[in-house]
Amino acid sequence: MTAKPHQRERAVEFVRDLRRYLEQLREDGTEYLLIARGKDSDPAPAVPRSAAARPPPLRQVEEAVRRCRRCRLAGTRKQSVPGEGGMRKSVMFVGEGPGEQEDLSGRPFVGRAGKLLDKMIAAIGLSRDDVYITNIVKCRPPGNRDPKPDEVVACWPYLEKQIAVLSPKVLVALGSPAAKTLLDTDEGISRLRGKVHDFEGTPLIATYHPAFLLRAYTVENRTKAWEDMKLVRKTLDGK
Ligand code: URA
Ligand code: SF4
Numbered sequence: 001m002t003a004k005p006h007q008r009e010r011a012v013e014f015v016r017d018l019r020r021y022l023e024q025l026r027e028d029g030t031e032y033l034l035i036a037r038g039k040d041s042d043p044a045p046a047v048p049r050s051a052a053a054r055p056p057p058l059r060q061v062e063e064a065v066r067r068c069r070r071c072r073l074a075g076t077r078k079q080s081v082p083g084e085g086g087m088r089k090s091v092m093f094v095g096e097g098p099g100e101q102e103d104l105s106g107r108p109f110v111g112r113a114g115k116l117l118d119k120m121i122a123a124i125g126l127s128r129d130d131v132y133i134t135n136i137v138k139c140r141p142p143g144n145r146d147p148k149p150d151e152v153v154a155c156w157p158y159l160e161k162q163i164a165v166l167s168p169k170v171l172v173a174l175g176s177p178a179a180k181t182l183l184d185t186d187e188g189i190s191r192l193r194g195k196v197h198d199f200e201g202t203p204l205i206a207t208y209h210p211a212f213l214l215r216a217y218t219v220e221n222r223t224k225a226w227e228d229m230k231l232v233r234k235t236l237d238g239k
Contacts (some may be wrong), residue, residue, distance in 0.1 A: 005131065008114060024185075025219045027201075034236075043217055055165055055166075057161070057165045058165045058166065061082065061158055061161045061162055062082035062083065063082075063160050063166070064158070065080050065081075065082035065138045065178075066079075066080055066082060066106075067085075068080060068158075068231070070154045070155070071139075071150065071151045071154035071155065072151070073137060073139035073140065073141060073147075074139060076140070076142045077098075077103055077139035077140050078103045078104055078140075079105075079106040080098075080105060080106070080138045080139045080226070081098040081102045081103070081106055081107065081108050081134075081135065081138055081139070081140075082134065082138055082158070082160060083108055083132060083133060083134025083135070083138075083148070084107055084108060084132070084133060084134075085127040085128055085129065085130075085131050085132040085133045086128070086130060086131070086132070087130075087131070087132050087166050087168070088129060088130045088131035089126055089131065089169075090166075090167075090168050090169035090170065090172045090236070091126065091130065091132075091168055091169065091171075091172065091236060092131065092132045092133075092134070092162075092163065092166060092168035092170070092171050092172065092173060092230065093109075093117070093131055093132070093133045093134070093172045093174060093175050094122075094134055094135065094159065094171065094178045094182065094212065095108065095109060095117075095133070095134070095136070095170065095174045095175065095178060095209065096135060096136055096137070096146070096147065096174070096175050096177045096178055096209065097135050097136060097137040097138075097139070097140060097141055097144075097177075098135060098137075098138070098139065098140040098142055099111050099113070099140060099146050099211075100140070100144070101114070102114075102140065103139075103140035107137040108133045108134055108135060109133055109210075112211075112214060113209070113210040113211040113214060114210070115133075115213060116181070116193050116210035116213060117133070117174070117210045120210065120225065120229055122228055122232065123226070124229050124232060124233040125233070132162070132166055132168070134159065135159075135161055135178075136152055136155065136156075136159065136177055136178050136181050137140035137151050137152060137155045138155055138158060139155075142200070146177060147177060152177075153182055157180075163199075164201070168202060168204070169202075169203070169235075169236055170203050170204075170205065170232055170235050170236050171199050171202050171204040171205070172204075172205050172207065172232055173192075173204060173205070174207065174208075174209045174210065175189060175205040175208065175209025175211070175212060176188060176189040176209075177211075178206070179193075179206035180192075180193045182199055182203065182204060182206075183197055183199070183206070185189075189206060189207075189208060192203075192206040193207050193224060193228055194206065194227065194228060194231070195201075195231075196231065196235055203235045205231050205232050205235065206227055207224075207225055207229070207232075208221060208224065208225050208228075210237060213225055
């Protein structure tokens with residue numbers, strides 16, 4: 001049976017729409033979702049591979065953080081942001097606290113600073129799947145103010161547990177609040193960066209926070225951040 005002209009037109013239109021849709025998916029980088037559907041043994045990586053592989057104690061911390069009301073930040077947050085990533089390469093990045101985009105999405109470092117952090121991670125040959133990313137406080141301080149000492153103290157057990165569970169090979173403190181808290185010091189980031197410290201037996205490298213780099217995008221600061229990232233790579237490689 002031959003199709004009537006209007007039916008054929010509709011079929012052509014459908015194929016054209018489908019092609020446009022597939023092109024859009026490809027542009028979005030989601031083409032792999034279609035390809036990876038092939039074998040049951042090879043599930044589509046719709047969520048990062050690492051998410052399924054997270055050890056149960058880590059998931060327990062993340063769930064506790066989602067429900068936590070231990071400090072006043074619970075009253076102003078939209079969502080808490082426990083942390084995420086894989087640990088294929090055993091590196092853990094610790095920022096200060098969620099910003100607006102993170103508070104809205106429940107995910108760490110997804111705003112402008114996050115995009116720069118992605119580049120810093122990629123610059124040393126790693127991806128988000130290789131590293132775990134979290135913060136000193138898991139809920140957004142209103143207006144992005146610095147976390148207060150009692151908030152840092154209230155939230156500390158979560159980070160302590162995350163470090164214990166993941167036992168990273170290298171810890172990276174992003175910015176002053178993270179470096180000061182982890183190293184228990186009052187020294188500023190300019191003095192703490194550029195060398196390998198020790199956090200209870202784990203090498204710790206402090207560097208500028210990507211949000212600071214965005215504000216002060218000078219050649220000098222970028223060079224220093226790049227040196228710190230190379231030090232992260234060297235330490236990870238045991239050199
Ligand atoms: N800045 C941080 O310190 N942490 C985030 O998760 C995002 C921005
Ligand atoms: Fe709990 Fe930390 Fe959020 Fe405070 S900042 S409510 S301690 S998860």
